[in-house]
Amino acid sequence: MTCSRLCRVRWSPCLSEEAVGAPTRLLSPSTPVITLGPDPRRAGVTMPESYPIVEVLPEWVLGPEEMGSKEKFWYYDPDSETAWLFKHPQDNTGQHWAEKISAEVASRLGMFHARVELAKFQGKRGSTTESFSRGGRELIHGNQMLERVVRGYDPNKIFNQSSHTLTNIWRVIDRVFPEAEGARQGKLRFAEHLVLDALIGNTDRHHENWGILRKRVGIRWRGFIAPSFDHASSLGRELRDQDRDRRLKEGRVGYYVQRGRGAVYWSEDERHGPSPLELVRQASRTHPDLFRPALEKLARLDENSLSDLVDRVPNDWMTSSARAFAVALMGHSLGQLGELFR
Ligand SMILES: Nc1ncnc2c1ncn2[C@@H]1O[C@H](COP(=O)(O)OP(=O)(O)OP(=O)(O)O)[C@@H](O)[C@H]1O
Numbered sequence: 001m002t003c004s005r006l007c008r009v010r011w012s013p014c015l016s017e018e019a020v021g022a023p024t025r026l027l028s029p030s031t032p033v034i035t036l037g038p039d040p041r042r043a044g045v046t047m048p049e050s051y052p053i054v055e056v057l058p059e060w061v062l063g064p065e066e067m068g069s070k071e072k073f074w075y076y077d078p079d080s081e082t083a084w085l086f087k088h089p090q091d092n093t094g095q096h097w098a099e100k101i102s103a104e105v106a107s108r109l110g111m112f113h114a115r116v117e118l119a120k121f122q123g124k125r126g127s128t129t130e131s132f133s134r135g136g137r138e139l140i141h142g143n144q145m146l147e148r149v150v151r152g153y154d155p156n157k158i159f160n161q162s163s164h165t166l167t168n169i170w171r172v173i174d175r176v177f178p179e180a181e182g183a184r185q186g187k188l189r190f191a192e193h194l195v196l197d198a199l200i201g202n203t204d205r206h207h208e209n210w211g212i213l214r215k216r217v218g219i220r221w222r223g224f225i226a227p228s229f230d231h232a233s234s235l236g237r238e239l240r241d242q243d244r245d246r247r248l249k250e251g252r253v254g255y256y257v258q259r260g261r262g263a264v265y266w267s268e269d270e271r272h273g274p275s276p277l278e279l280v281r282q283a284s285r286t287h288p289d290l291f292r293p294a295l296e297k298l299a300r301l302d303e304n305s306l307s308d309l310v311d312r313v314p315n316d317w318m319t320s321s322a323r324a325f326a327v328a329l330m331g332h333s334l335g336q337l338g339e340l341f342r
């Protein structure tokens with residue numbers, strides 16, 4: 001079960017307006033201000049062990065979301081009174097199940113993430129993500145803040161953006177949250193995002209895939225690092241089954257993980273970012289105080305619990321090879337991450 005309700009957020013420090021700036025866009029022009037509603041799972045067909053499938057109706061559609069590379073649209077579910085983002089997976093990929101499993105893993109770890117369900121729209125399978133931009137909260141993306149804080153930062157360059165380093169992200173957090181404790185909490189949360197990425201092999205934490213949520217309270221802005229979202233590029237979702245089987249048979253899952261190129265760089269001189277696992281390995285050496293709490297959460301998982309989370313994807317939504325590979329990938333990463341503080 002997911003548990004990323006915004007009501008769990010206790011820490012909401014003051015923000016520096018100068019570092020955050022004005023939002024350059026609203027999430028979706030037609031996205032209404034939302035209050036938390038009842039569980040929308042009742043809109044789907046619930047099977048005992050499998051994840052439910054939400055059936056999205058055409059009359060709920062609000063409009064497309066232009067950001068990001070995949071086809072997707074916002075809709076308003078009248079039963080849940082919440083805006084949701086339906087995402088079509090790219091052809092021949094498991095991006096939809098990768099989104100769902102990753103959200104469930106984050107939930108199991110007690111990490112802050114957007115809620116995700118498997119969904120169908122006009123017979124097509126996808127995933128749906130509950131908007132966290134509600135109740136007057138606005139999402140400000142990483143690139144909008146990096147542009148203000150890091151001289152010469154190009155907010156429009158997503159690929160090969162070697163200025164998207166952990167150091168520059170820390171600079172943004174330090175500027176956005178002027179109080180020391182606010183900045184520390186922000187970094188702890190971002191470290192959680194990175195540990196989750198390392199566990200699920202998410203290579204897509206680029207500067208539009210994280211941000212802060214802010215809200216005006218009286219004369220001040222208050223905010224926090226937004227829940228983790230967009231985990232579609234994880235768990236070997238792009239592989240063909242034949243390839244998965246071969247890698248499993250040859251014991252080369254670790255090699256696949258190691259070869260992953262992450263979107264957060266370690267240094268601006270690098271030609272490509274380290275794998276999400278390698279990034280955490282390096283960051284936990286330089287910032288043990290920030291990464292240890294997130295790594296300690298991994299003790300809540302073992303291979304059996306990972307298998308259970310994967311097995312709840314309905315049978316015909318994911319092949320047995322894809323399941324075996326996803327579990328092996330997370331099992332490998334879990335082992336490696338567990339070594340970091342031994
Ligand atoms: N749960 C959410 N709540 C609010 N806004 C969201 C949420 N999920 C996504 N968004 C917004 O929608 C945009 C596109 O969504 P998302 O990143 O999931 O799409 P994508 O096509 O997979 O992106 P990418 O090109 O990074 O692969 C995000 O950059 C963010 O602005």
Ligand SMILES: [Mg+2]
Nearest residue numbers: 068208209230
């Ligand atoms: Mg994205």
